[in-house]
Amino acid sequence: MxxxxxxxxxxxxxxRERMLTLAREVSFPQDARxxxxxxxxxxxxxxxxxxxxxxxxxxxxxSVTVETLGPGDLLxxxxxxxxxxxxxGAEALSPVRAYEFDGAEIREECDHDPRLGYALIRAVAExxxxxxxAARSRLIDS
Numbered sequence: 001m002x003x004x005x006x007x008x009x010x011x012x013x014x015x016r017e018r019m020l021t022l023a024r025e026v027s028f029p030q031d032a033r034x035x036x037x038x039x040x041x042x043x044x045x046x047x048x049x050x051x052x053x054x055x056x057x058x059x060x061x062x063s064v065t066v067e068t069l070g071p072g073d074l075l076x077x078x079x080x081x082x083x084x085x086x087x088x089g090a091e092a093l094s095p096v097r098a099y100e101f102d103g104a105e106i107r108e109e110c111d112h113d114p115r116l117g118y119a120l121i122r123a124v125a126e127x128x129x130x131x132x133x134a135a136r137s138r139l140i141d142s
Contacts, residue, residue, distance in 0.1 A: 006072040007046050008099075010123040015116045022106065023099040028052075034075065034090040041078035041086045042103050047071055050096030054088040067131065068093060074127050079103030 008016050026045070028034055035041070037057055052075055054066040066088055069075055075098065078086050084103070110117030 007074045007123055007127060010126060011119050015113075015119050018109070018116070019101065019106070019120075020099070022109070023101055026098055026100045028092040028096040028098070030092055030094050032092045032096075034092060034096075035086050037086055037089045039086050041076060041084045043100055044074065044076035044079050044103060044106075045098040045100050047073050047075055048097040048099060050098075051093040052090050052096055053093050054090055056088055063089070067134070074124065077124055077128065080107070080121075080124065 008019065011019065023046075025048075028050075034045075034052060037055075047069055049071055052069045052073075054069065055063045056066050057063045075090060076086070078084060080103070106120070110120060
């Protein structure tokens with residue numbers, strides 16, 4: 001595991017090692033669309049290097065950046081909850097290397113071992129709470 005994988009460090013070592021056996025290393029070139037809003041959310045990533053922007057389409061020709069993610073950040077959480085559709089779009093701001101996880105496979109692992117499921121839900125909930133706090137702070141500051 002490389003430095004900067006906060007989500008994976010938040011999970012107890014026994015589960016982290018098991019999850020990493022299910023990961024595959026992927027890369028995205030700069031400007032590549034990783035996923036589109038309302039698309040099928042069937043996977044997630046932990047960014048190892050590079051940066052990804054989350055965006056929201058306001059119209060056909062206009063979108064707004066919601067957040068920029070970097071090394072160690074979780075990219076994608078919609079794979080956890082039905083209807084398994086992305087709430088945002090994502091684009092590589094620079095070349096990106098990441099661990100990719102199959103959402104259905106991880107959900108199945110969590111079903112088989114509720115301790116893993118609890119650890120993962122807790123780690124993802126912490127990420128979501130931090131992002132909500134950051135979004136709230138940005139709104140107050142603007």
